[in-house]
Amino acid sequence: MRGGQVAARAPVIQFTNCRILRGGALLREDLWVRGGRILDPEKLFFEERRVADEQRDCGGCILAPGFIDVQINGGFGVDFSQASEDVGSGVALVARRILSHGVTSFCPTLVTSPLEVYHKVLPQIPVKSGGPHGAGVLGVHLEGPFISREKRGAHPEAHLRSFEADAFQDVLATYGGLDNVRIVTLAPELGHSHEVIRELTALGICVSLGHSVADLGTAEEAVQSGATFITHLFNAMLPFHHRDPGIVGLLTSDRLPAGRRIFYGMIADGIHTNPAALRIAHRAHPKGLVLVTDAVPALGLGNGRHTLGQQEVEVEGLTAYVAGCSVESALEAASLHPAQLLGLEKCKGTLDFGADADFVVLDDSLHVRATYISGELVWQAEEARP
Amino acid sequence: MKLIILDNYSQASEWAAKYIRNRIIQFNPGPDKYFTLGLPTGSTPLGCYKKLIEYYKNGDLSFKYVKTFNMDEYVGLPRDHPESYHSFMWNNFFKHIDIHPENTHILDGNAADLQAECDAFEEKIKAAGGIELFVGGIGPDGHIAFNEPGSSLVSRTRVKTLAMDTILANARFFDGDLAKVPTMALTVGVGTVMDAREVMILITGAHKAFALYKAIEEGVNHMWTVSAFQQHPRTVFVCDEDATLELKVKTVKYFKGLMLVHNKLVDPLYSIKEKEIEKSQSSKKPYSD
Numbered sequence: 001m002r003g004g005q006v007a008a009r010a011p012v013i014q015f016t017n018c019r020i021l022r023g024g025a026l027l028r029e030d031l032w033v034r035g036g037r038i039l040d041p042e043k044l045f046f047e048e049r050r051v052a053d054e055q056r057d058c059g060g061c062i063l064a065p066g067f068i069d070v071q072i073n074g075g076f077g078v079d080f081s082q083a084s085e086d087v088g089s090g091v092a093l094v095a096r097r098i099l100s101h102g103v104t105s106f107c108p109t110l111v112t113s114p115l116e117v118y119h120k121v122l123p124q125i126p127v128k129s130g131g132p133h134g135a136g137v138l139g140v141h142l143e144g145p146f147i148s149r150e151k152r153g154a155h156p157e158a159h160l161r162s163f164e165a166d167a168f169q170d171v172l173a174t175y176g177g178l179d180n181v182r183i184v185t186l187a188p189e190l191g192h193s194h195e196v197i198r199e200l201t202a203l204g205i206c207v208s209l210g211h212s213v214a215d216l217g218t219a220e221e222a223v224q225s226g227a228t229f230i231t232h233l234f235n236a237m238l239p240f241h242h243r244d245p246g247i248v249g250l251l252t253s254d255r256l257p258a259g260r261r262i263f264y265g266m267i268a269d270g271i272h273t274n275p276a277a278l279r280i281a282h283r284a285h286p287k288g289l290v291l292v293t294d295a296v297p298a299l300g301l302g303n304g305r306h307t308l309g310q311q312e313v314e315v316e317g318l319t320a321y322v323a324g325c326s327v328e329s330a331l332e333a334a335s336l337h338p339a340q341l342l343g344l345e346k347c348k349g350t351l352d353f354g355a356d357a358d359f360v361v362l363d364d365s366l367h368v369r370a371t372y373i374s375g376e377l378v379w380q381a382e383e384a385r386p
Numbered sequence: 387m388k389l390i391i392l393d394n395y396s397q398a399s400e401w402a403a404k405y406i407r408n409r410i411i412q413f414n415p416g417p418d419k420y421f422t423l424g425l426p427t428g429s430t431p432l433g434c435y436k437k438l439i440e441y442y443k444n445g446d447l448s449f450k451y452v453k454t455f456n457m458d459e460y461v462g463l464p465r466d467h468p469e470s471y472h473s474f475m476w477n478n479f480f481k482h483i484d485i486h487p488e489n490t491h492i493l494d495g496n497a498a499d500l501q502a503e504c505d506a507f508e509e510k511i512k513a514a515g516g517i518e519l520f521v522g523g524i525g526p527d528g529h530i531a532f533n534e535p536g537s538s539l540v541s542r543t544r545v546k547t548l549a550m551d552t553i554l555a556n557a558r559f560f561d562g563d564l565a566k567v568p569t570m571a572l573t574v575g576v577g578t579v580m581d582a583r584e585v586m587i588l589i590t591g592a593h594k595a596f597a598l599y600k601a602i603e604e605g606v607n608h609m610w611t612v613s614a615f616q617q618h619p620r621t622v623f624v625c626d627e628d629a630t631l632e633l634k635v636k637t638v639k640y641f642k643g644l645m646l647v648h649n650k651l652v653d654p655l656y657s658i659k660e661k662e663i664e665k666s667q668s669s670k671k672p673y674s675d
Contacts, residue, residue, distance in 0.1 A: 030481070042476045046465060049487040
């Protein structure tokens with residue numbers, strides 16, 4: 001196959017003196033990359049009889065899969081929910097700036113908006129591969145407008161909607177089409193939600209439950225219809241109650257379809273969720289935890305580290321606050337789990353052979369030293385530059 | 387033979403690694419003169435491989451001009467199976483050192499024509515100028531490589547069916563499930579190893595003691611194929627105390643007494659860093675049988 005031949009001629013780069021996240025553990029192994037993909041060095045040695053063309057010393061750092069942020073509303077002054085003429089530039093700016101936080105793929109998120117905004121903005125945010133220009137766009141996350149009035153949080157009340165009789169058509173009319181859409185957050189207690197969930201799932205769109213007052217039974221039915229994600233667990237939903245845990249109860253529900261795993265987003269900045277609550281969720285269902293920023297346009301504009309380092313605070317936050325959560329768990333929550341949520345784990349969120357070579361170089365405090373997309377260096381910390 | 391007795395496994399592994407290191411460096415290999423090394427697999431040589439990797443990482447030893455020939459490989463096991471000898475050599479040695487893949491040779495247990503593969507291997511050894519130093523181990527049944535009891539002492543590289551002893555010994559690498567252990571292997575012959583200019587056998591652990599006794603204190607016998615090396619002009623047996631448990635006290639005392647002399651083979655320990663200095667000194671031929 002032509003593609004394969006071109007890749008075979010590409011230079012082989014061997015990243016040495018590092019610990020790589022593989023199989024849930026940090027192993028003292030070299031990472032080999034060729035043609036933008038992670039390479040199996042044993043195969044290269046015995047079948048092609050080749051050595052690396054270039055070796056790069058990683059100074060003992062950790063190499064983790066690039067982080068994937070499935071909920072980010074904007075940043076650095078850019079608001080994805082603004083219907084401007086040039087949404088693309090805004091997305092590109094954010095895509096470029098989040099590289100320094102180790103994010104290599106993301107889902108630009110739109111909050112509840114009027115129809116005109118969806119119709120104008122959505123076509124301007126195509127799925128796009130990452131590179132030196134910025135992190136890859138995996139598709140848009142539409143958070144709303146089909147959400148609960150009671151739990152709307154910061155979403156504008158005037159633009160909330162419930163499903164009309166022909167629910168799925170209503171959805172299409174609201175958004176103006178579902179091209180470029182990757183995730184939809186909705187409240188399952190709304191009438192006709194099940195047909196919507198089923199139709200969206202059939203189209204390969206991830207349905208997430210959030211901004212909802214659903215009880216556990218309703219939430220379970222939604223999962224049975226195809227929902228696989230919970231938007232920012234604990235926030236904008238009924239609190240855990242021992243006689244009806246609500247959406248939170250999905251983490252340990254025994255009424256989910258066999259073989260289906262429920263994922264849940266967490267904003268682990270220690271503010272949106274008390275660290276103790278975060279730990280309860282993590283211990284109940286460690287393999288479902290997905291770290292998100294839910295960053296707002298103000299990201300990167302505040303003084304000091306707090307907002308600038310929102311992603312850093314998260315990852316640091318997770319390891320600082322969740323005692324007993326290992327570095328490996330935290331890294332998987334930021335990379336592998338979001339990839340699994342979106343069904344991309346064969347090529348994203350892992351350092352397995354054949355996966356896209358999107359990875360971050362981290363020091364022991366999990367600060368990002370460098371970011372790579374498709375095996376290419378796309379960002380590097382100041383001190384690291386020659 | 388030289389029987390080198392060290393106190394424990396790690397000392398024996400280190401002595402063996404030092405010996406190999408000195409041999410390679412004193413040979414002074416280059417692009418027109420490769421050092422050909424025969425290599426084993428299994429748990430016994432792991433410590434030795436670790437030390438050799440350490441010497442490479444410290445800059446004291448290079449495998450740039452070393453060609454390796456492994457003794458054996460299972461038949462029918464996929465090359466990337468975690469228990470194949472290809473995987474073993476990659477994970478425990480090749481991936482950590484500077485050897486070029488084209489200078490490594492391991493029999494292909496999935497070749498279409500197995501005997502042709504074996505014949506080709508013999509040709510490769512010949513083309514490389516023969517083996518300078520063949521490192522091997524010993525099975526609990528006294529076999530060298532997969533030359534099971536009853537193998538001809540002048541045998542060449544060929545297909546062998548494994549003895550039950552060997553299958554049992556290898557089961558621990560296959561989740562203890564006898565059904566999963568391969569039953570056939572390609573192996574260098576006793577004769578192939580005898581052709582090497584020098585042979586070094588690593589034997590550690592009490593479970594190998596009886597085999598060592600049979601190999602060096604009894605006669606040359608095809609039921610204990612390592613005994614063939616009694617007729618090789620230059621053999622070194624490196625073992626730990628436990629492996630000598632079945633030997634006569636007299637034998638052990640004699641060779642322990644010789645350690646003063648034998649240690650001169652690893653001390654001074656050479657390094658490629660001081661190659662220039664070392665070249666200028668006349669190197670006396672090391673003591674031999």
